Structures are given as C-alpha cells and as structure tokens.
Amino acid sequence: MIRIDFLGTGNAFTPFGRLHALTLIDEKILIDTPPTLITQLRRKGMKTSDIEHLLFTHWHADHTFGFPFFMLERKYISDPMLEHDLKIYLRPGGKEKLSNLCNVGFPGSLEEIGDMADWYEEENFELPGTNWKFERFPVCHTPETDPHGYELTHKSGIKILHCGDSGPCIEIENRAKNADIVILEMGMPDIGDFPYHYTPSDVVEFSKKFPESLVLVTHNYASSKKISKGFQTPNLPKEIYQLEDGDAVEVNQNGEIKIIKNG
Ligand SMILES: [Zn+2]
Numbered sequence: 001m002i003r004i005d006f007l008g009t010g011n012a013f014t015p016f017g018r019l020h021a022l023t024l025i026d027e028k029i030l031i032d033t034p035p036t037l038i039t040q041l042r043r044k045g046m047k048t049s050d051i052e053h054l055l056f057t058h059w060h061a062d063h064t065f066g067f068p069f070f071m072l073e074r075k076y077i078s079d080p081m082l083e084h085d086l087k088i089y090l091r092p093g094g095k096e097k098l099s100n101l102c103n104v105g106f107p108g109s110l111e112e113i114g115d116m117a118d119w120y121e122e123e124n125f126e127l128p129g130t131n132w133k134f135e136r137f138p139v140c141h142t143p144e145t146d147p148h149g150y151e152l153t154h155k156s157g158i159k160i161l162h163c164g165d166s167g168p169c170i171e172i173e174n175r176a177k178n179a180d181i182v183i184l185e186m187g188m189p190d191i192g193d194f195p196y197h198y199t200p201s202d203v204v205e206f207s208k209k210f211p212e213s214l215v216l217v218t219h220n221y222a223s224s225k226k227i228s229k230g231f232q233t234p235n236l237p238k239e240i241y242q243l244e245d246g247d248a249v250e251v252n253q254n255g256e257i258k259i260i261k262n263g
C-alpha cells in the first residue's frame with residue numbers, strides 16, 4: 001500500500017482555505033518545508049521525528065522557510081537525544097542555505113544542524129527503510145532557485161512524478177509518459193504568459209497529452225472549492241483532480257489508485 005497525503009495545496013500566496021503545498025509519502029517522506037510545516041504536521045497528528053527523509057525541490061521561501069521550525073521542534077521536543085535518523089536530499093549548496101536560514105531564525109539554538117542529519121546531494125537515490133527510490137530532474141522555474149522535481153519509483157513499479165514548481169517543461173513531459181501519478185503545480189491563473197508556472201489551460205493541455213496518468217493539481221493559485229472569496233477554482237475536465245488540503249491518495253497492491261477526499 002502506498003499513501004500520499006497532501007498537507008497543503010496552495011501557492012506562495014496561501015489562497016483562502018489552503019496552506020502552502022506540502023506532500024507527505026507513506027508518513028515518512030516529506031517534500032519541502034513550507035513556513036507552516038509544523039501546523040500542517042500537527043493537523044495530521046505527527047511530529048517532525050516521524051519524518052525520515054526530507055527532499056527539497058528549490059529555494060523559494062514557500063518551500064523552505066519552515067526548515068528552522070522543523071529542526072527546532074526535532075531538537076527540543078520530538079527527538080532531543082537524536083535517536084531518529086534524518087536524511088536530507090538537496091542540490092549542492094543547499095546545506096549552507098538551510099544552515100544560514102536556521103542561524104537567522106533561531107540564532108544560537110541550531111548551530112549543530114549539520115550533525116543532526118545526513119545530507120545527500122546525489123541526483124539518484126534509494127531511500128533506506130522505504131520501498132522508494134528517486135531521480136531528481138531539472139524543471140522550468142525561476143532559475144535563481146535551482147528548481148528540480150522528483151521522479152519517485154516504488155518497488156511495485158508505481159511511479160509518481162512530483163514536479164516541484166515549474167512551468168510547462170520538456171523534462172516533465174518526457175517522464176510523464178511512464179508516470180502513474182503526476183503531481184503538477186498550477187501556480188497562476190490564465191491571465192498572462194507564465195513560463196515558470198502552469199496555468200489551468202497548460203494543465204488541460206498536459207492532461208490531454210498523458211491520458212494514462214492521473215494528474216493531481218496542487219500549489220493552486222485559486223481558493224479552496226468551499227470558499228467563495230479570492231480566485232475561484234477553475235472548472236477543469238474530470239480526469240484532472242484539483243487537490244484540497246487534507247486530501248490523500250492510496251494505491252493498493254493491485255496498483256489501483258483511490259483518492260480520499262477530506263470532508
Ligand atoms: Zn512555490
């Protein structure tokens with residue numbers, strides 16, 4: 001059984017009814033650390049020491065500014081004796097960026113974060129203690145953020161493409177052919193040309209090209225479906241599923257995919 005929880009589904013502006021996009025796999029693999037990460041884990045009844053693997057996509061604040069809180073909670077609350085392994089996967093130079101962030105946020109309290117985790121810059125990795133391996137690949141987003149996505153392959157053969165933040169991107173399309181589930185951001189509405197984000201019409205075009213893949217939309221610019229303020233959730237074809245905070249996806253032993261809606 002595979003389980004993917006969506007602890008947040010909003011873009012950087014946290015639209016009404018959404019926290020920042022945050023994906024949790026099998027309750028131990030976390031992709032990115034948005035600012036309200038601790039709140040998001042708590043809603044799921046979790047603590048930071050439950051997380052064994054932390055994967056970073058790029059250096060925008062809505063994906064990283066929760067890191068000092070993550071390490072602080074781990075050090076002082078849920079793992080003070082450092083009994084739980086933490087493995088962090090990131091691009092070269094990332095460890096320094098995250099260390100600086102911790103020193104700015106909690107000076108004097110997190111000086112040893114380098115030793116609180118094992119740090120890996122490899123582009124391919126088999127995650128120990130899980131049934132997953134990943135390949136990291138470059139995507140089309142603000143170049144200064146060194147943007148990447150992750151192709152995650154389960155031992156059963158199920159493939160998930162987590163695209164990070166990206167506009168339409170040949171690297172994503174090349175990998176989508178073989179993916180069972182594509183987690184695609186939709187950071188901007190159809191009000192202009194945005195090379196660094198998918199818009200609703202980009203997502204529709206993408207889904208038409210890959211009818212075999214389940215397209216899950218996150219990092220949504222629009223408010224939750226339940227709220228009438230702000231940008232309204234666009235109407236998209238039914239084969240595209242716009243996630244809400246708290247939704248989850250399960251894949252059983254036969255490879256059948258089920259979406260579990262929150263409320
Ligand atoms: Zn973002």
Ligand SMILES: [Zn+2]
Nearest residue numbers: 058060141165
């Ligand atoms: Zn971004």
